[in-house]
Amino acid sequence: MNLLTATTRYYLLLTTGLFVLASALLYAGLPQVLRHETDEQLLSERLTLQRRVARGQPLPTDLLFAYQLGRSRQPRRLGYSDTLLLDEREQELVPFRQLTFRLDAGRGPEWLTLRQSLVERHDLRRVLLEVLLGALGLLLLGVVGLNRWVARRLWxxxxxxxxxxxxxxxxxxxxxxxxxxxxxxxxxxxxxxxxxxxxxxxxxxxxxxxxxxxSHETQTPLAIIQAQLEQLLQAPTLAADEATLTLVGELLKTTRRLSRLHQSLTLLSRLENQQFAPAEAVPVHLEQVLRDRLDLLGPLLEARDLHLTLDVEPGLPPHLLHPGLADSLVQNLLQNAIKHNHPGGILAVALSKAALEVSNTGPAIAGDPNRFFERFRKHNAASDSPGLGLSIVQHICSYYGFRVRYDYVAGTSWHTLRVEFTT
Amino acid sequence: MKVLLVEDEAALRQAVTESLRQTGYVVEVAASFGQAQEKIALYRYDCVLLDLTLPDGDGLDLLRELKLDNSPAGVLVLTARDGLDDRIKGLDLGADDYLVKPFHLSELNARLRAIIRRRQFQGQHHLVFRDLLVWPEQNEVLVRGESLTLTRKEYDLLLYFLANPGRVLTKEAIAEHLCGDQVDAADSLDFIYTHLKNLRKKLQERGADNYIRTLYGVGYKLSSE
Structure with a gap:
């Protein structure tokens, strides 16, 4: 809800509530007060009359209006009461308050009735409502207007x-x-x-x-370790010492692994922090990248007896990509499809305007497919590979707004990683 | 053949120098931008191995100077900077090749050999190793005068060995040389065995027996005896 609407709503609720309360109180209270005032006035008139009679003066006879004082020799009900008298001009009954008392002016008891006109109740009610509603309307308009103004100015x-x-x-x-x-x-x-x-x-x-x-500084010591170990491997004394030779070989391998791990993690955090300037992107023909990489990976395919199919839609426009990232994306997709293939299996690569698809045969992979893209996710726990390949694929894809999907067809053991270019 | 190694890290400089000398190069070293500038001005080199991050200057400036002087020296850039940034920049400025740290010394030898071959001999160069004669420009291999037919990868593999005679080459270095340095060597070593088996068999058929020795668990070596 709009803040303005919300505040206005509360203001309106409060003012309307207060108005209803005030109207009710006035409606109930005002006639009471008026009647009380009339009663006091009647009482004061009665005392004046009584004092006059006590001093021996006669009752006034020159009253302006006859209805103001009624006299009777017959006993009447004493005290205050309401009555209706006919207004001759308006031809309607008008409410009056009257006070009846007994007075003995020496010529026997007499019952006097003093009367005062009461304001007509429905007139009072109407005026009251009209005034209050008018004020309420003005107030509401004021509140809404003020809020509008406040919103425009202050906010x-x-x-x-x-x-x-x-x-x-x-x-x-x-x-x-x-x-x-x-x-x-x-x-x-x-x-x-x-x-x-x-x-x-x-x-x-x-x-x-x-x-x-x-990324810069750590590679230097790693380069030193690697170069020195490689030199150590050349030592003539090692040729006869197979155990030590193997040990140095292992050290060299581990150093290389550490360096790769480091490069992959650096790449991931650079991607996450958007540290590739868009200016470095150039038109890249993914087909060329694919062919170059497949060419390099040829011996691997051969050694595993993998059958490769490459299906490229002709005349594809280039993509605006960072060349290093395009290369890394393709390399990781292909490497993944080779790694999880079985000997004699199939590796199918299809590039179209909409997507790049890399499919491979291979055993079913246990677990949630969505988690394959997590870091350090290894299919084979014994593998030396850190399991960052698909994570890198996903990061590069999300960096460029591509969608990446994994599909598995159980019957044919067919895994597909599909990179959709359009978002 | 004379090369200049420009590298500020003493330990790396020493290991690389040693490796290059063992392979038969005459090596001079420069530990700083200033030293390198001086040596480039005074002497002629077949190739300059250039580290880009030097304490007193940018290696790329040295590259620019070499190009401005029309130096005949080849340039192999060694960089610790992230490969995704500087590779292309260095090559644009006229470097012949680049190698990202950390690198295999055997790979350095192979690249260096290729640069010098391309720059200086223009097809007139041939390699001789025991009974082998290789014409790199023609992709031709002769064993005792008889032509040897190799697949491209087998040929690459042979050239790699020839660039590192007598040196122990690890399986990882060979895998990366053949399949690119991004290849996950841990998962792709089995193919080396296949290729080596085939290369050995072909050499053996021509009577070049026992040229490539196996060091179990580590790698291989082109043996000169």
Missing amino acids: RPFEHTLARLRSYDLHQHRPLGLPRPPITQFAELNHALNQLSERLVADYESLRQFTENA
């Missing part, structure tokens, strides 16, 4: 902040730089957001430096 910095946040691109790694509006709350909000974005930028920067340093 403007907030709308501005919101628009800036909406268009904020995290990957540009620039602080927000929001202004400082005069309203304290908004100023605080902007300040907090500015701090947050600066913090993000700083974090990103340190992460970027770390990945950069890690």
Whole structure:
């Protein structure tokens, strides 16, 4: 719900509630008060009359209106009561309050009735409602109008902040730089957001430096270890010492593995942190990348007796990709299809405008297919391979907005990894 | 053949120098940008092995200088920078090839051999090893004058051995040489065995027996005796 609507709704509820309450109180209370006042007035008139009679003066006879005082020799019911008298002009009955008392002016007892006109109840009610409803209407209009104005004026910095946040691109790694509006709350909000974005930028920067340093600086000692071990392997004394030779060979292999692992992890975090400048992307013909890689992997296919089919739609336009990433994507897909194949199996590669499909025969893989893309996910726990290949595939795909899907047909043991180019 | 190794890491410099000398190169070293600049100006080299990250300058600047001077030296860039960034940049500036650290010394030998061959001999060069005669430009291999037919990968493999005579080559280095350095060597070693078996058999049929020796669990070696 709109903040404005919400606040207005509460205002309206409150004002309407208060008005209803006030109207009810007035409606019930005002006639009471009026009647009480009339009663006091009647009482005061009665006392005046009584005092006059006590002083020996006669009762007034020159009353302006006859209805103001009624006299009777017959006993009447004493005390206050309501009555209706005919208004001759309006030809209708009008409510009156009357007070009847007994007075002895020396010529025997007499019953006097003093009368006062009461305001007509339904007139009162009407006026009351009209005034209150009018005031209520004005108030509601005022509340809505004020809120509109407030929203337009006072909330403007907030709308501005919101628009800036909406268009904020995290990957540009620039602080927000929001202004400082005069309203304290908004100023605080902007300040907090500015701090947050600066913090993000700083974090990103340190992460970027770390990945950069890690990828450059760690490779140098690894290069030294590898070169020295390779030189050690050439030592003439080792030729006769098979155990040590094997040991050095293992060390060399492990060093290589460490270096590869490191490169893969660096690649993954660079992808996650969007550290490949879009400027480095060039038009890449995936067909060429495929052919180059398949050419290199030829001996592997041969050794495993794998049958390769390559199906490329003619005249495909190039994709705008980072050449290194395109190569890595293709390499990892192919390597995966070779690795999980069985000897004498099939490797099918199909490239079309919509997708790149790499399919292979191979034993069913236990577990949730969605988890195949997780890091360090190995099909064969004994394998030296770290199990990062598909993770890299997925990261490169999501980096370019491609969708990657895995399908398995149980009957033919047919695994397919499909990279869909259009999002 | 004379090469200049520009590398600031002493231990790596030493291992590479030793390996190159064993393979038969005359090696000079420069530990800094300044030293390298001086040597390039004073002497002629067949190839410069160039580390890009030097403490007192950018290796790419040296590359630019070499190109400006129209130096005949080949340039092999050795870089620890992430392969995904600098490879292409170095090659654009005129480097003959690049190698990303860490690299196999045997791979370095093979690349170096290829650069020098391409740059200097222009098809006139041949390789002789015991009874083998190889004309790299024609992709021709002769054993005692008789032509030997090899598949492309077998031929690549033979050239790789010839670039590293007498050196122990690990299976991983061979796998990466044949299938590209991105290949997951751990899962792809079985094919080396097949290719080596075939190459050996063909050599043996022509009487070139026992040229390639197996070091169990480690790799292979082209034996000179």
